[in-house]
Amino acid sequence: MLPVRTEYYLVLSAILFTIGVTGVTVKRNPIVIFMCIELMLNAVNLSFVALGRHFGHIDGQMTVIFVMAVAAAEVAIGLGIIVAIFRQRESIDIDEVALLRH
Amino acid sequence: MSAQMVLFAVLATLSVVTAILVVVHRNPVRSALSLVCNLIVLAVLYLTLSAQFVAAIQIIVYAGAIMVLFLFTVMLLNLGAPEALRETGRVQGVVGVALGLSFLAAILGAGTISAGLGPSAATEESLRTGGTAEAIGRHMFEPGLPWHFAFELTSVLLLVGIVGAVVLAKRRL
Numbered sequence: 692m693l694p695v696r697t698e699y700y701l702v703l704s705a706i707l708f709t710i711g712v713t714g715v716t717v718k719r720n721p722i723v724i725f726m727c728i729e730l731m732l733n734a735v736n737l738s739f740v741a742l743g744r745h746f747g748h749i750d751g752q753m754t755v756i757f758v759m760a761v762a763a764a765e766v767a768i769g770l771g772i773i774v775a776i777f778r779q780r781e782s783i784d785i786d787e788v789a790l791l792r793h
Numbered sequence: 794m795s796a797q798m799v800l801f802a803v804l805a806t807l808s809v810v811t812a813i814l815v816v817v818h819r820n821p822v823r824s825a826l827s828l829v830c831n832l833i834v835l836a837v838l839y840l841t842l843s844a845q846f847v848a849a850i851q852i853i854v855y856a857g858a859i860m861v862l863f864l865f866t867v868m869l870l871n872l873g874a875p876e877a878l879r880e881t882g883r884v885q886g887v888v889g890v891a892l893g894l895s896f897l898a899a900i901l902g903a904g905t906i907s908a909g910l911g912p913s914a915a916t917e918e919s920l921r922t923g924g925t926a927e928a929i930g931r932h933m934f935e936p937g938l939p940w941h942f943a944f945e946l947t948s949v950l951l952l953v954g955i956v957g958a959v960v961l962a963k964r965r966l
Contacts, residue, residue, distance in 0.1 A: 693913050694797035695841070698906055703805045703838075705900050707812050713893030714816035717886050722821050722867055726828050729859065730812055733835050736851075740844045745910060747919040749932050752847050753940055756929070759854050760947045764954035766859050770866045771961035777870050 693745070700741035707734035719785050721773050725766065732762050800841060808834040821867045825860060832856045844924035 707730060714727030736755045743751020777783050811834060814827035832855045839848035900906070915923075922928055933940045 693915060694795060695801045697910055697913065699801060699805075700838075700842070701906050702901065703808065705897060705906065706809055708900070709893050709897040710809070710812040710816060712896055713889050716892060717816065717889035720821055722863065722870075723815070723824050726815055726824055726863065729828065729855070730815060730831065733832065733855070736847075737835060737838060740839055740842050740847060744842045744844070744915055744920070744923065745913050747914040747916055747923070749923055749928055752844050752924060752929060753932060753943075755844075755847050756850060757943055757947060759850060761950065763854055763859060764950050766862055767954050767958045768961070770862055771958045773866060774869065775961050783870065 697741050697745040701738055704734045704738040704741070707731075707737065721783050721785050721788075722770075724785065725769055725773075729762065729766070732758060797841065801838075804834055804838050804841070808838065822864065825863045825867065828863070829856055829860050832860070839924075842924075843920050846924055846926045846929050848924075 711727045711729075711731035711734060714730065715724050718724050718727065736758055739751040739755050739758070741751075743749060773783055776788055780788070782788075808831055811827045811831040815824045815831065818824045818827060832851060836848040836851040836856070839845075839851060932938065933944060
């Protein structure tokens with residue numbers, strides 16, 4: 692018998708994911724939007740680990756490790772893109788760079 | 794209420810509050826610091842799930858490397874001043890929160906959370922040794938499992954990431 696039910700972790704994960712989604716829709720600063728994407732990735736990681744424990748299987752944690760590797764690469768590339776956009780137009784308001792050209 | 798349940802309640806409250814602070818703060822540096830708190834609380838949650846190795850990786854990779862990248866970019870672009878960006882419209886905020894709440898209701902009402910998961914298959918053995926570095930390493934390179942393929946793909950992905958970051962950072966190739 693688990694000390695804390697897995698469903699509680701899943702509900703917490705859903706709440707964190709929702710906060711990330713709301714942040715992505717509300718915020719205008721692309722760096723904060725990236726942070727909200729990290730929130731969403733972490734929420735999914737939490738549910739992976741919780742479900743892995745629930746089923747007594749280690750595959751949930753394996754997936755989390757690869758999600759973290761992908762997130763690290765994604766942040767490096769994304770922040771590089773933000774810096775490149777900033778160099779070109781001295782502004783990174785997300786509404787002004789809605790087009791992927793200049 | 795057991796001690797574990799109290800611990801979970803405290804950690805869950807902390808993680809939700811810090812996540813909301815990430816979104817609410819106008820200053821990106823404060824958002825980043827709230828995100829660090831959130832990541833560390835999540836690492837403790839992984840510990841309560843008996844996933845020690847993932848908790849350590851969480852602190853090293855997320856709270857270490859990724860947060861340094863965020864703070865470095867914020868300071869490089871001098872976005873620390875809150876007036877650097879136009880304020881978010883009030884209507885946009887209200888609509889965003891409403892959409893978020895309906896999204897939360899949708900994912901809570903659908904799928905396994907409302908239906909329940911059934912009895913757990915976790916054993917004393919899986920809870921005690923399921924999250925150690927040894928268990929994860931042995932599982933990753935066990936013949937017959939697909940994980941070492943993903944491991945190799947990750948190395949290619951990180952290489953592409955390095956090359957891409959260098960290309961983006963150069964002013965002119």
